Amino acid sequence: QSVLTQPPSASGTPGQRVTISCSGSSxxxxxxxxxxxxxxxxxxxxLLIYSNNQRPSGFPDRFSGSKxxxxxxxxxxGLQSEDEADYYCAAWDDSLNGHWVxxxxxxxxxx
Amino acid sequence: EVQLLxxxxxxxxxxxxxxxxxxxxxxxxxxxxxxxxxQTPGKGLEWVSAISGSGGSTYYADxxxxxxxxxxxxxKNTLYLQMNSLRAEDTAVYYCxxxxxxxxxSSHWGQGxxxxxxx
Numbered sequence: 001q002s003v004l005t006q007p008p009s010a011s012g013t014p015g016q017r018v019t020i021s022c023s024g025s026s027x028x029x030x031x032x033x034x035x036x037x038x039x040x041x042x043x044x045x046x047l048l049i050y051s052n053n054q055r056p057s058g059f060p061d062r063f064s065g066s067k068x069x070x071x072x073x074x075x076x077x078g079l080q081s082e083d084e085a086d087y088y089c090a091a092w093d094d095s096l097n098g099h100w101v102x103x104x105x106x107x108x109x110x111x
Numbered sequence: 112e113v114q115l116l117x118x119x120x121x122x123x124x125x126x127x128x129x130x131x132x133x134x135x136x137x138x139x140x141x142x143x144x145x146x147x148x149x150q151t152p153g154k155g156l157e158w159v160s161a162i163s164g165s166g167g168s169t170y171y172a173d174x175x176x177x178x179x180x181x182x183x184x185x186x187k188n189t190l191y192l193q194m195n196s197l198r199a200e201d202t203a204v205y206y207c208x209x210x211x212x213x214x215x216x217s218s219h220w221g222q223g224x225x226x227x228x229x230x
Binding site: 002032035037039044045046047050051056086088090092096097098099100101102103104105 | 146148155156157158161170171172173206213214215216217218219220221222223
């Protein structure tokens with residue numbers, strides 16, 4: 001069972017806006033920034049959002065992140081078929097000498 | 112262009128050892144923290160270990176602490192993961208990943224190397 005909690009699945013039709021939630025605790029999301037990763041089928045993960053809401057070059061502004069308290073969210077607007085992938089949230093956890101924790105991942109299906 | 116190339120994966124018996132390597136290029140290796148993250152086939156991501164850019168600080172997941180050792184050889188632009196006392200539950204694809212610091216997200220990932228622990 002993952003330390004960060006994500007819904008196992010999400011879906012939407014092309015053009016729609018979808019959000020994926022990520023719930024943690026005071027020792028991880030409550031104390032540190034959140035990153036989001038996108039993993040396309042058969043590929044390695046890619047950093048999608050860092051420091052809660054920053055986008056690396058290469059990802060369009062359709063992707064956005066936010067954080068409040070011990071929860072975070074990833075929003076994807078103008079959904080496209082190529083957005084179909086697994087999405088993971090991650091945060092540093094200050095407990096036990098410090099370690100990274102991931103969410104269990106959300107499989108996004110574009111209907 | 113940043114490139115990370117893992118090697119050293121394979122089939123090993125329970126209780127055995129394996130050393131993974133990650134050859135880095137396209138950036139000043141010594142200036143960046145490095146991570147190992149694994150993924151059981153069909154499952155989610157699990158962070159394994161991290162090492163600071165200086166190599167002076169290392170971090171481990173509880174599931175591998177005492178069995179795995181992360182290290183780096185900056186002169187060879189190479190990251191290592193020494194895995195001892197391997198268990199069936201260590202079976203996974205192991206990715207190396209680069210980050211600005213241990214506390215930052217991993218900006219670049221390798222393609223992974225598969226480790227299978229089975230008799």
